[in-house]
Amino acid sequence: MRRHVRRLAGVLPGTRIGRIRWPRRTPIAPFPWHYWWQAHLLDCLVDAQRRSAREGRARAIAATTRSVRIHNAGSWINRYYDDIAWFGLAVQRAGGAAGRWGPSAIEAICTQLGRGWTEDGGGGIWWRRGDNSKNAPANGPAAILLARTGQVSFAAAIVDWMSDTLVDPDTGLVHDGVRVGPDGEICEVDKRIFTYCQGVHLGACVELAQRDGHQRWADRAVAVVDAVRRRLAEPSGVLPGVGGGDGGLFAGITARYLADAAVRRPELSDAAGQLVLASAEAAWDGRLDTALGPVFSADWRAPAPEPRAGVPESDLSVQLGGWMLMEAAARLQRGG
Incomplete structure (x- = not known):
């Protein structure tokens, strides 16, 4: 917090934003500002507040929530479905600490995630608008958020698509994503293995195991933890x-x-x-x-x-x- 977090533009009262590097490089450009890094800054603040509640930290949570919208030209939404899913998760966990902006952010983000689902490639949410890829980093956090906000059936459909499309049957690890051709069929599988793809698949399976109760979610959660332990x-x-x-x-x-x-x-x-x-x-x-x-x-x-x-x-x-x-x-x- 002391190294990276400052007011917007260094001066705007009631705001908090994470500077992307420390020590700072000069001159300081306003872009890229990495929307999804700010979402994880907010999530870490929520973690800390749940561990040890402090009035100053609660103010920082509300200020960070507000600041993301200000920096994003007055909108909660950008063209990346993974970005907004991460931010929605952080705001949802923050609850009332996010201030009066929280409910509107979650509603706007969940609505946008719903628009991101198509049957191209067998289902799933796009990585970003106007692109031809669907991947674990967008679908995993979206499924967790949707499950936590009561859209359990939608979340289950997303995670079933991930399991059918992205999980390597030989290793149990989750591939990064797929590309979809003009005919709506998968034309390429991106087989790169990243830790966070395993993490969000696990998180979604655990969330559904708690809320849906079908055995497949618990089985899949066990399988991905075992794959991470043995292979990564x-x-x-x-x-x-x-x-x-x-x-x-x-x-x-x-x-x-x-x-x-x-x-x-x-x-x-x-x-x-x-x-x-x-x-x-x-x-x-x-x-x-x-x-x-x-x-x-x-x-x-x-x-x-x-x-x-x-x-x-x-x-x-x-x-x-x-x-x-x-x-x-x-x-x-x-x-x-």
């Missing part, structure tokens, strides 16, 4: 990093939903919890202490270097990933 986190048991930029958030998102699974699903408490705690121990041991607080490494398996221009550790995304991980570990501790 071995031999150290620590979730791997992928550098800075957007990738700085990937492992932290996975840790969030692993902790959620460990607390809410007894069959996952050990396997999912161990991944979170091993990663948190490694990240904390590898932190760099500064006068403005700890700096986390972009790869929790390695020590953090001094943040400077061109180093991933200067990115807000990397530091939010470390913050998410610590909150995930704290949640496990609170949950026993």
Whole structure:
């Protein structure tokens, strides 16, 4: 917060926004501002407030919610369905702390997500308007949000599509996405494996297991945790990093939903919890202490270097990933 969070334009009262790098590069350009990084900043603030409620933090939650809309030209919506799903999740978790803007944000975002579903490629929500790809980073968080706001059948349809289309039958890991041709059929599968694709699939399965109760959701949750443990986190048991930029958030998102699974699903408490705690121990041991607080490494398996221009550790995304991980570990501790 001390390194990255400032008023909009540095001066606008009642606002909070995350600067994407520290130390700052000059001159400072207003774009890109990374809408979805701001969503995870808000989510981390909510985590912290649930752990230890403070009046100042509650004000920061409301200010950050409002500031995203101001910076986004007065709208909650942009062309990326994954961006708005992430922000909707954070606002929904914030509840009344998001201020009077919360309900309108969730309504607008859920309506837009509904418009993103088509039968092209067998179903699923597009990654962004005007594109030909459908992927896990858009569909996973959308399904979690829709389930949490009562649209369980819609969420189930999304996750069934993900399971049928994106889960590798040999490894159990979730591919990034697919591209859809002009005929509405899948023409390419993007088989890249990212940690957060596993995390959002897990999160959606856990949410549906709690709300729907069909056994397939619990079975799929167990399968994806096992795949992450055996194929991504071995031999150290620590979730791997992928550098800075957007990738700085990937492992932290996975840790969030692993902790959620460990607390809410007894069959996952050990396997999912161990991944979170091993990663948190490694990240904390590898932190760099500064006068403005700890700096986390972009790869929790390695020590953090001094943040400077061109180093991933200067990115807000990397530091939010470390913050998410610590909150995930704290949640496990609170949950026993």
